[in-house]
Amino acid sequence: MATSWPKKRRLIGTKIQRLDGPVKATGKAKYSYDINRPGMLHAVLLRCPHAHAKIKSLDAADAEKMPGVKAIYAIKKAGEELYWAGEEILGLAADTEEHALDAVRAVKIEYEVLPHIVKEEDALKEDRKTVSPVGGKRDNVLAAKDAADDAFDKGMTDAAVKVEGSYGVPVVCHQCLESHGLVAEWGEDGGLTVWASTQAVWGTAVELARYFAGKYKIDLPAEKVKCITHYMGGGFGSKFGPDIQGLVAAELARTAKAPVKLMLDRASEIVAGGNRPSAYGKVRIGATKDGKITAYEVDCYGTPGVGVTDTVTFNALPYVYPIAYKRKHTRIRTNAAMQRAMRAPNHPQNCTLTEFILDDLAAKLGMDPLQLRLKNLPQNDAEKAKIAPHSLDALKNTIYTREIEIAAALSKWKEKWHPPGKTDGVVKHGIGMALHTWGGQASPQSNECTVTIHADGSVVARTSTQDLGTGQRTVTALVTAEILGLEPGQITLEFGESTFGASTGSGGSTTIPSQSPATLRAATAARDDLFAKVAPKLDAKPEDLIVGVEGKILDKAKNKPWTWKEICARLDKEQAKGTGFWNYGESIKPDNRDVSSSGVGGVQIAEVLVDTETGVVRCTRIVAVQDCGMVVNPLTCESQVAGGVIMGLNYALFEERIMDRATGRMVNPDMEFYKLGGIEDMPQIVVHLHDMPERGVIGVGEPPVISTHAAIGNAIFNAIGARVGQTPFTPERVLAALAAKGGKR
Amino acid sequence: MSDTQGRTPLEAALSRRDFLRTTGAAAAATAALAETPAAFAEAAPANLSVKGMGPQPIKLTLDVNDASVTTAVEPRVTLLDALRNYLDVTGCKRVCDRGTCGACTVMVDGKPIYSCTMLAVEAEGKKIKTAESLIDGGKLDAVPAAFVKYDAQQCGFCTPGFVVAMRAAFDKNPRATPAEIEEALSGNICRCGTYQQMRDAIAELCNKQKKGG
Ligand code: FES
Ligand code: FES
Numbered sequence: 001m002a003t004s005w006p007k008k009r010r011l012i013g014t015k016i017q018r019l020d021g022p023v024k025a026t027g028k029a030k031y032s033y034d035i036n037r038p039g040m041l042h043a044v045l046l047r048c049p050h051a052h053a054k055i056k057s058l059d060a061a062d063a064e065k066m067p068g069v070k071a072i073y074a075i076k077k078a079g080e081e082l083y084w085a086g087e088e089i090l091g092l093a094a095d096t097e098e099h100a101l102d103a104v105r106a107v108k109i110e111y112e113v114l115p116h117i118v119k120e121e122d123a124l125k126e127d128r129k130t131v132s133p134v135g136g137k138r139d140n141v142l143a144a145k146d147a148a149d150d151a152f153d154k155g156m157t158d159a160a161v162k163v164e165g166s167y168g169v170p171v172v173c174h175q176c177l178e179s180h181g182l183v184a185e186w187g188e189d190g191g192l193t194v195w196a197s198t199q200a201v202w203g204t205a206v207e208l209a210r211y212f213a214g215k216y217k218i219d220l221p222a223e224k225v226k227c228i229t230h231y232m233g234g235g236f237g238s239k240f241g242p243d244i245q246g247l248v249a250a251e252l253a254r255t256a257k258a259p260v261k262l263m264l265d266r267a268s269e270i271v272a273g274g275n276r277p278s279a280y281g282k283v284r285i286g287a288t289k290d291g292k293i294t295a296y297e298v299d300c301y302g303t304p305g306v307g308v309t310d311t312v313t314f315n316a317l318p319y320v321y322p323i324a325y326k327r328k329h330t331r332i333r334t335n336a337a338m339q340r341a342m343r344a345p346n347h348p349q350n351c352t353l354t355e356f357i358l359d360d361l362a363a364k365l366g367m368d369p370l371q372l373r374l375k376n377l378p379q380n381d382a383e384k385a386k387i388a389p390h391s392l393d394a395l396k397n398t399i400y401t402r403e404i405e406i407a408a409a410l411s412k413w414k415e416k417w418h419p420p421g422k423t424d425g426v427v428k429h430g431i432g433m434a435l436h437t438w439g440g441q442a443s444p445q446s447n448e449c450t451v452t453i454h455a456d457g458s459v460v461a462r463t464s465t466q467d468l469g470t471g472q473r474t475v476t477a478l479v480t481a482e483i484l485g486l487e488p489g490q491i492t493l494e495f496g497e498s499t500f501g502a503s504t505g506s507g508g509s510t511t512i513p514s515q516s517p518a519t520l521r522a523a524t525a526a527r528d529d530l531f532a533k534v535a536p537k538l539d540a541k542p543e544d545l546i547v548g549v550e551g552k553i554l555d556k557a558k559n560k561p562w563t564w565k566e567i568c569a570r571l572d573k574e575q576a577k578g579t580g581f582w583n584y585g586e587s588i589k590p591d592n593r594d595v596s597s598s599g600v601g602g603v604q605i606a607e608v609l610v611d612t613e614t615g616v617v618r619c620t621r622i623v624a625v626q627d628c629g630m631v632v633n634p635l636t637c638e639s640q641v642a643g644g645v646i647m648g649l650n651y652a653l654f655e656e657r658i659m660d661r662a663t664g665r666m667v668n669p670d671m672e673f674y675k676l677g678g679i680e681d682m683p684q685i686v687v688h689l690h691d692m693p694e695r696g697v698i699g700v701g702e703p704p705v706i707s708t709h710a711a712i713g714n715a716i717f718n719a720i721g722a723r724v725g726q727t728p729f730t731p732e733r734v735l736a737a738l739a740a741k742g743g744k745r
Numbered sequence: 746m747s748d749t750q751g752r753t754p755l756e757a758a759l760s761r762r763d764f765l766r767t768t769g770a771a772a773a774a775t776a777a778l779a780e781t782p783a784a785f786a787e788a789a790p791a792n793l794s795v796k797g798m799g800p801q802p803i804k805l806t807l808d809v810n811d812a813s814v815t816t817a818v819e820p821r822v823t824l825l826d827a828l829r830n831y832l833d834v835t836g837c838k839r840v841c842d843r844g845t846c847g848a849c850t851v852m853v854d855g856k857p858i859y860s861c862t863m864l865a866v867e868a869e870g871k872k873i874k875t876a877e878s879l880i881d882g883g884k885l886d887a888v889p890a891a892f893v894k895y896d897a898q899q900c901g902f903c904t905p906g907f908v909v910a911m912r913a914a915f916d917k918n919p920r921a922t923p924a925e926i927e928e929a930l931s932g933n934i935c936r937c938g939t940y941q942q943m944r945d946a947i948a949e950l951c952n953k954q955k956k957g958g
Binding site for chain 2: 027098266638647677682
C-alpha cells in the first residue's frame with residue numbers, strides 16, 4: 001500500500017508548542033538523574049588517574065568495610081593495563097552518595113605508571129606505542145590512507161593561482177548537561193528495569209538483555225528488560241547503549257539486590273562521556289584566474305583517542321564542492337578516551353578543511369567569496385533526478401544557489417562584505433560564510449508506532465523512541481492529530497519505553513524521518529479501523545466517512561457531520577487500532593517516494609567584531625538557512641537550527657579539550673575552563689527554514705552545527721585580513737595571526 | 746574525575762566534601778560570617794566555641810515550596826543534594842556541582858542561589874523555592890509560560906535553573922530591561938542552545954511588565 005502525506009495539511013507545517021514544555025520548565029519532568037526509587041543505593045566509579053598504567057595491586061577490603069557500602073564491582077583487576085586518565089576501574093554502591101564517595105577513597109591501588117602520549121604532535125615526533133594493542137600493534141600513528149583522482153595532477157599543474165594553508169579543530173567534548181548514567185533495578189521476576197539517559201531506548205534494553213543473559217546464563221529475553229527514558233538531558237551522539245556505567249550499575253544492583261543510581265559527576269562526564277575527534281591539515285588549492293577551482297589537496301591528521309576510527313569523512317574531502325582531489329589522512333591514537341559520534345560526526349572537520357581555504361583563495365583572486373562559491377557549486381545530477389527527482393543529488397545546485405541567495409539577502413551581504421582587512425578602526429567588522437551538507441534519511445532498522453482509539457474518544461500514540469529535546473514527542477502527537485482531525489493536546493503519548501515497540505537510536509538525524517511516517521501509517525490505519533468498525537452502526541459505508549474540517553467526521557454520502565466523540569462512542573466495547581513501521585527500505589520504494597527522503601544543504605553567514613588590540617572576537621549576527629524537506633513543526637525545527645548554530649559558535653570561540661603533556665590528564669574537565677557561552681555571548685540568530693514539502697521529511701538535528709565555526713572563522717578573516725586557522729578563535733590566536741601578518745592593523 | 750571533581754581523585758587527601766565537613770563544623774557560624782565578611786577576623790575566635798555538627802546526620806527541617814519538610818543529612822550535604830537525594834525535589838538539577846552552570850538555581854528568601862554552593866544546614870529557617878513552585882494547579886507562572894510559548898527549551902535540563910533565575914530577576918525588578926534580565930541569567934549555561942528563543946521570551950515578559958505597571 002502506498003503511503004503519502006495528506007495533500008492538505010492542517011497542523012503539519014504550523015508552529016505547535018512542545019507538549020512537555022510546562023513539565024520541563026517547572027522542573028516536574030523526571031529525568032533519569034531525578035529517579036529516586038525506594039531503597040535506592042548510590043554508586044560511584046573509581047577512575048584511573050594516570051594516562052597509561054598497569055595495576056600492580058588493587059585492594060578494596062577497607063572500602064568494603066566502610067559505612068553504608070552494599071556492593072563493589074571490579075571492572076579491572078591487578079595486572080591489567082589502563083590506557084587513559086579516567087578509565088573505569090571499579091564501581092561501588094552505598095546507601096548514601098556521601099558514603100559511596102568516602103568508601104571509594106578507601107580503595108587501595110598501586111600503579112606502575114607507563115609512558116603516555118596525549119598530544120597528536122608528540123606522536124608524530126616519536127611514536128612511543130603507548131596505546132592498547134589493535135591487531136597486536138600498539139602504534140600511536142596508524143598507517144595513512146590516501147587517494148587521488150585522475151584529474152588532480154593536471155588540475156594542480158594548470159592552476160593559475162595556488163593557495164595553501166593550515167587549518168584545524170581540536171578535540172571537543174559533548175558536555176551533555178544531564179550526565180551519562182541510569183538507575184538500574186532488578187525485579188522479583190528476574191527482569192531488569194533501567195531509567196537511562198540514552199539516545200537509544202530500545203537498543204539499550206536489547207544490549208542489556210544480551211549482556212546479562214550471556215554473562216550469567218540466565219533467561220533474560222529482551223521483553224524482560226525495560227529501558228525507560230521519558231526525558232533526557234542531551235546526548236549529541238554520545239549516549240547510545242548501556243555504556244560501562246550501565247553495566248556496572250546493573251551489576252551492583254544485582255549484587256546488592258537493590259536499585260542503584262549511577263550518574264557521572266561533571267569531571268567524569270567531560271573526560272569519559274564523549275568527545276569529538278580533532279582534525280588538523282595542510283590544504284592546497286588551485287584555481288583559474290576567474291575562480292574556477294581545479295584541484296584540492298589535503299594532508300590531515302587527528303586523534304580518536306584510544307579509538308581507531310577516521311577523524312574526517314575521508315571520501316567527502318573536499319566538502320560539498322566537487323573538485324579534483326588528492327587526500328591523505330592519518331589517525332593518531334592517544335591516551336585519551338575514545339571519540340564518540342558528535343552531532344554530524346566528522347563533518348565540522350571536513351568543513352574546516354574546505355571552507356577556510358576557499359576564502360583565502362578568494363582573497364588572492366580579489367574575488368567576493370560568495371561569488372567564488374556560486375561558481376564552484378556542484379551541479380544538479382540529471383541521472384539521479386530520473387530515479388529520485390527530489391533527492392539532494394538531483395537538486396544540489398538549485399538548493400544551494402537558492403539558499404545562498406536567501407542568506408545573502410537576510411545578512412545584507414552585498415552592503416556588508418568588503419575586501420578582507422579593509423576597514424578602519426581598532427574594532428573591525430567582518431562577514432563570512434560557509435556551506436554544509438548532511439543525510440538525515442530514515443534509519444535502516446525498523447521504527448514502530450501504534451495508535452489506539454477508544455470509545456470515549458481518547459487516542460493513545462505509543463512508540464519507544466526518545467525525545468532528546470528535539471521535539472519528537474510533540475511531532476508524534478502532531479502527526480497523529482493531523483490524520484485524525486484532532487489537536488495535538490488531545491493525543492495521549494506512551495513514549496520512551498523499550499516495551500512500546502522497536503525504534504532505532506537517535507543518531508544521524510534519523511528519528512523524525514523514521515518516526516513521522518511510522519506515525520502517519522499507524523494513525524491512518526487506526527482511522528480506517530475506526531471507520532470500518534463504526535460505519536455499520538451509523539448506517540454508512542466506511543469509504544464514505546472522512547475527516548472533515550474542525551475535527552468533524554463527515555459522512556460524504558449523506559453529507560452528515562458527526563463529532564469525534566459521537567463516532568468513537570460507536571466503538572462501544574471495542575477499540576480501533578493501527579500500527580505502522582518505517583525504515584530506509586520503505587522510504588525508497590517507488591510507491592512511498594517523498595514521504596521521507598535524504599540529503600540536505602545549508603548555508604550560514606556570520607558577522608563578527610574583532611578587537612585588534614585585545615584579540616577578542618564578538619559574533620554579532622548569524623543567518624542560518626537550512627532545508628530539511630517538509631518541516632513538520634517549524635517551532636521546534638527552528639529551535640534545532642538555532643541550537644546547532646549556538647553549539648557551532650561555542651566550537652568557534654570557546655571549546656577545546658586541553659591535555660597536559662606531563663600528567664596526561666585533561667586540565668579543564670569542568671565548566672569554568674571548558675567554557676560554553678552564556679546568553680550574553682550570543683549573537684542575534686536568524687533562522688530561515690527553506691521548506692520543501694515535496695521532498696518529504698528529513699532529519700535536521702545535525703546539519704546546522706556543521707558550518708557555523710567556519711562562517712565565523714571566515715568572518716574573522718574578512719575583518720582582519722589574517723587567517724586564524726584553528727578553533728577556538730581565542731584572543732591569543734587572533735593576536736598571533738595579526739602579528740604574523742605584520743604591518744599596520 | 747571522581748566525586749571530588751578534583752584533578753587527582755585518588756591522591757586527593759582532602760576532598761571538597763571533606764573540606765566542607767571540617768569547616769562545616771561551624772557551618773551556622775560560617776553562614777552568619779558570610780553576611781558580615783568584614784567582621785570575620787574579629788568574630789572568628791569567638792565563634793570557635795560554637796558546638797560542632799556531625800559528622801553523623803543532623804535532623805533538619807526545611808521550608809521548601811511553602812511546605813515544611815524534615816530529613817536528616819550529614820552537615821557536608823549541600824542544599825542541592827538534600828533537595829534531590831533526600832527530599833525528592835528534583836527540579837533543581839546537578840550539572841557542574843561547583844557553582845558554574847546555574848542548573849541548580851533555587852530561590853532562598855527570594856534570592857537566586859546556586860544550591861550546590863550552600864550547605865543544607867545553612868538553609869534551615871529560610872524560605873526555599875524551586876521551579877516546581879512556578880506552577881499552581883494547572884496555572885503556569887508567566888516566566889515558564891513564556892519559555893513554553895517561545896520554545897526556549899530543548900532537552901530542558903538547564904531550564905528550571907534559567908526559569909528560577911529569571912523569575913527572581915523580575916521579582917527583584919519588575920521593570921527590568923532585557924539587558925538586565927540577560928545579565929541576571931549570565932550565571933546559567935545551556936548546552937542545547939536555547940538562548941535565541943529565551944530572548945524572545947524575555948522580550949515578551951519585559952513588554953508585559955512595562956504595560957502592566
Ligand atoms: S550545579 Fe550548581 S551551579 Fe552548576
Ligand atoms: S535545553 Fe538542553 S541544556 Fe538547555
